[in-house]
Amino acid sequence: MSVAPAISVVTAARNMERFAAETIRSVIAQKQAGDEYLFIDGASTDATLAIARGFGQAIDVLVSEPDAGQYHAIAKGMARARGEILCWINADDVLMPWTFAVVREIFARFPEIDWIIGTPAYLSASGQLTRIQSKLPAYPRRFIANGWYRRALGGYLQQESMFWRRRLWERTGGLDLRWRLAADFELWTRFAEHAELVAVDVPLAAFRERPGEQRSSAQAADYDAEVEAICRQKPAPPLPWRWLARRGVVARSLCRGLISCHGAALVHDRGRGGWRKLARRRSLARVGWGRLADEWLAARGVS
Structure with a gap:
């Protein structure tokens, strides 16, 4: 089995204060050294940005600025991602608690x-x-x-x-x-x-x-x-x-x-x-x- 690869997750959000914290927690709870979480906020007018800031350095990249829509924000996050394994998750969905472990093992075992x-x-x-x-x-x-x-x-x-x-x-x-x-x-x-x-x-x-x-x-x-x-x-x-x-x-x-x-x-x-x-x-x-x-x-x- 090869070296376990680092994982980068991008979330694009705008005015998602109801669900953003749950999404963020589902990602950062399973990060290991080398993994990163990038949260791209589209200049939210609600508490989304404040919620994200509340997680401090657990979010590796936090950007808040106007954009041209969800995919523009995702592309912006992917351009800054450094991991070998990539994904994005919307700010109302969640990762399962075992996801990083499963994903890491699979990509290491099956090149x-x-x-x-x-x-x-x-x-x-x-x-x-x-x-x-x-x-x-x-x-x-x-x-x-x-x-x-x-x-x-x-x-x-x-x-x-x-x-x-x-x-x-x-x-x-x-x-x-x-x-x-x-x-x-x-x-x-x-x-x-x-x-x-x-x-x-x-x-x-x-x-x-x-x-x-x-x-x-x-x-x-x-x-x-x-x-x-x-x-x-x-x-x-x-x-x-x-x-x-x-x-x-x-x-x-x-x-x-x-x-x-x-x-x-x-x-x-x-x-x-x-x-x-x-x-x-x-x-x-x-x-x-x-x-x-x-x-x-x-x-x-x-x-």
């Missing part, structure tokens, strides 16, 4: 891996862990590069649980700031041209669901429109998939469960300890049929 994603997990607005999508899927490079991991097809990828090597960021040039809302989606399409996205069999972060408040819900239609613009010059998915994708959530879930590809995943070996990389055919589904049925019934108030 050929450049990009990983944890099991998707979700928080309520009040901070309760509400669900974990525990099925290990395939993340085919071609599908990501073609933009097929969008809402009606493979489903969007969970950004806050991704970590990647600096060399991948530098090779692709980082975020394309021409895209105001979907620069993350566009970045994944370029990442996939150079690296496989490898699934990790534990949650690494949790996305806080705040329906109607956050950009992912309040501006969902605008985000989807940018995604469509990004994908306009890319290969279209097979016609049967496109046809079923227009038939609603059940049909989309059926497609994800039936489409299978060769994919790698990292699973912890409980007998010998440590992570093992396993490659086999897997479906695109991140949720099993039983869990889908439970979520469908819960959404309709069936007990």
